[in-house]
Amino acid sequence: MSSPTPSPTAPAEYLLAEIPSESPEDLQNYFEARGWGDGLPLVAPTPERVAAMLEHAPGDPDECLAVFPPRNGRATRRMVAVNAVLAGCRPAVMPVLVAATRLLGDPAFNLRGVNATTHPVAPLLIVHGEAVDRCGFNSGSGSFGPGKGVNGVVGRAVRLLLLHVGGARPGDGDQSTQGSPTKYAFCIAENREATPWESYPASLGIGSPSALTIFPGEGPHNIHDTEADNPQQILDKIASTITTLGHTQGGSKGGEFLIVLAPEHAQTIAGRKWGREDIQMYLYEVARLPLARQKAIFKNRNWPRWMRFLPEDMLGPMAVHPDRYRIVVAGGPGKHSVMLPSWGRSITVPLTDTGDSQ
DSSP: OOOOOOOOTTGGGGGGGGOOOOOOOHHHHHHTTOOOOOOOOOOOOHHHHHHHHHSSSSSSSSOOEETTTTTTEEEEHHHHHHHHHHTTTOGGGHHHHHHHHHTOOOGGGHHHHHSSSSSOEEEEEEOOOHHHHHHHHOOSSSTTTSSSSSHHHHHHHHHHHHHHHTOOTTTBBBBSSSGGGTTOOOOEEESSSSSSOOOOHHHOOOOOSSSEEEEEEEEEEEEEEOOOOSSHHHHHHHHHHHOOOOGGTTBTSSSSSSEEEEEHHHHHHHHTTTTTTHHHHHHHSSSSSEEHHHHOOSSBBBBOOOGSOOOOOOOEEEESSGGGGGEEEEEOSSSSEEEEEEEETTTOOOOOSSSSSS
């Protein structure tokens, strides 16, 4: 059975059209001819595979979970399932993907801006709690990279949803000047066992066994410190990466900085009885530059009103409040942490994931 040839911006429901065969080559040709996919090999979304996914997502398959700009496509459970199959996911991850879909529709996340900006920003999924082990996410060595764990396919499924439902295709809905490898897949998991404090969701008052956070960020910037034996030395190096002036938080102070601490750095900091709030306050006070310098670099400043009246010789903060520094522990052995600035005024959005996807 043949189907009409839609344009690259055709409704996402075309993805459910009958495909010519399950052959990887035929499927790839079929998708590429229609402007679909991410350029990588795909898994055929057969009715059986989609149904298996939906068994792990209770509720109406065609209920609209969120609307994805810039196309304003309807993201339903069925569309989540189709794109999960295409990405190579197993059914057990469907609750995480349904939760991610709802989060991406949160107005605070500003998906329209994240999808359509010229900036190389992508949604980073951070999985917490029991879902990490239950679904097989990698929270240890190489957590941002390839190999073990389902991080890659889950991150890819989200990107395929943004492409097919949101219309965020390069040069069309996605205006990113150069793009980023994070636009293929961007997903990690919190290393709860190596976290010396309460879990990140618990620090926000979320008590569910599993939870999900989505952060609108640039790619991770490595922070290398193999010699520090106290919190200040580690955090001074992190602050030095924050006070570079090439990221958007120099000109737009409304966003956040995600600090993903390596377990060894976290243990060193906690060993001196420092908690998350101590880290946040220290970075807020130390990650500063003279306002005259910041104003010279950024002529078009989207700063809060109170910052506009500060003396130019004063050291101005890179974030407007200590809680704009988000602290998560992930990774394995080694003394390398990372810093990720957010885009514009978009902020992280947390959601309890109870596992039933309702």
